[in-house]
Amino acid sequence: MRASVIQIAVDEGESVESRRRRAAGLVREQAGADLVVLPELWTIGAFAYDDFGREAEPLEGPTYEAMAKAASDAGVWLHAGSIPERTAIDSGSAAGDGPLYNTSLVFSPSGDLAAAYRKIHRFGFDKGEAVLMGAGAELVTVRLPQTTLGLSTCYDLRFPELFRGLVDAGAETLVVSAGWPERRAAHWTLLARARAVENQSFVIACATSGTHAGVPQSGHSIVVDPWGEVLAEAGAGEEVLTVEFDPGKVAATREQFPALKDRMLGLDVPRRP
Numbered sequence: 001m002r003a004s005v006i007q008i009a010v011d012e013g014e015s016v017e018s019r020r021r022r023a024a025g026l027v028r029e030q031a032g033a034d035l036v037v038l039p040e041l042w043t044i045g046a047f048a049y050d051d052f053g054r055e056a057e058p059l060e061g062p063t064y065e066a067m068a069k070a071a072s073d074a075g076v077w078l079h080a081g082s083i084p085e086r087t088a089i090d091s092g093s094a095a096g097d098g099p100l101y102n103t104s105l106v107f108s109p110s111g112d113l114a115a116a117y118r119k120i121h122r123f124g125f126d127k128g129e130a131v132l133m134g135a136g137a138e139l140v141t142v143r144l145p146q147t148t149l150g151l152s153t154c155y156d157l158r159f160p161e162l163f164r165g166l167v168d169a170g171a172e173t174l175v176v177s178a179g180w181p182e183r184r185a186a187h188w189t190l191l192a193r194a195r196a197v198e199n200q201s202f203v204i205a206c207a208t209s210g211t212h213a214g215v216p217q218s219g220h221s222i223v224v225d226p227w228g229e230v231l232a233e234a235g236a237g238e239e240v241l242t243v244e245f246d247p248g249k250v251a252a253t254r255e256q257f258p259a260l261k262d263r264m265l266g267l268d269v270p271r272r273p
Contacts, residue, residue, distance in 0.1 A: 003033060006036065012045075029127050034076065034146060036076045043063055048056070056084040067105060068111040072107075082104040084103075103117065107175070113203060114142050115139070115141075123155040139165050144163055151174070154176070161200075163199050179206065182215075183216075186203070188218050188220060192222050201226055201250055202225055202249075203223070220236065231243050
């Protein structure tokens with residue numbers, strides 16, 4: 001399986017529409033990949049809090065349309081990163097009246113929406129995203145022909161119970177779309193490897209480069225195998241990281257070292273007889 005991780009630069013000097021067109025072009029260049037991944041809130045930047053409300057869009061807004069077309073043109077499964085989603089207050093009102101969510105979109109090679117995931121853990125410690133956006137409530141997996149993806153976003157990476165829930169739901173490849181700050185870059189790689197090892201899963205973690213609202217970004221998107229080995233890692237700047245991996249290694253690892261069967265906590269845990 002071939003995955004292309006687009007570590008796009010998000011800088012204040014480029015308009016949202018320009019970056020949207022540029023990202024769509026980068027996706028189209030990945031024709032031949034099985035999966036393409038973009039980072040969190042790449043249209044505006046994860047730390048550009050003042051832009052959340054102004055640039056929020058309905059689920060099927062301009063980013064949805066651009067990414068659906070790019071996925072179809074390239075013939076790839078596309079995790080299109082996340083958008084600031086503006087919802088309706090209720091089923092009878094127009095989108096644009098309701099709360100915001102940090103929402104990831106996944107498209108099939110035909111350009112159809114396969115899944116949407118609203119970020120559960122919001123960052124900010126009672127400010128920023130934590131107060132400006134609503135919290136998602138559902139774990140989301142997506143079945144590809146080669147593997148099942150488990151979806152997560154940035155700050156989610158610090159909460160291992162979310163990933164264990166995704167594994168219990170059948171995930172074999174954990175995708176993390178992020179806008180991770182440079183000052184905590186060491187945590188980024190450490191936690192990505194930890195989530196891979198403890199869940200015996202592949203981790204595909206895509207971050208931004210550049211600067212969001214004065215916050216330098218980590219870059220260093222990374223792909224990790226179920227043993228915690230780093231298969232590929234990007235640098236700090238804009239880069240497309242492409243890696244080939246065997247999804248069958250998940251089942252082989254879990255068979256060879258069946259640690260997940262020895263779990264003692266949780267109601268739906270498979271146990272050895």
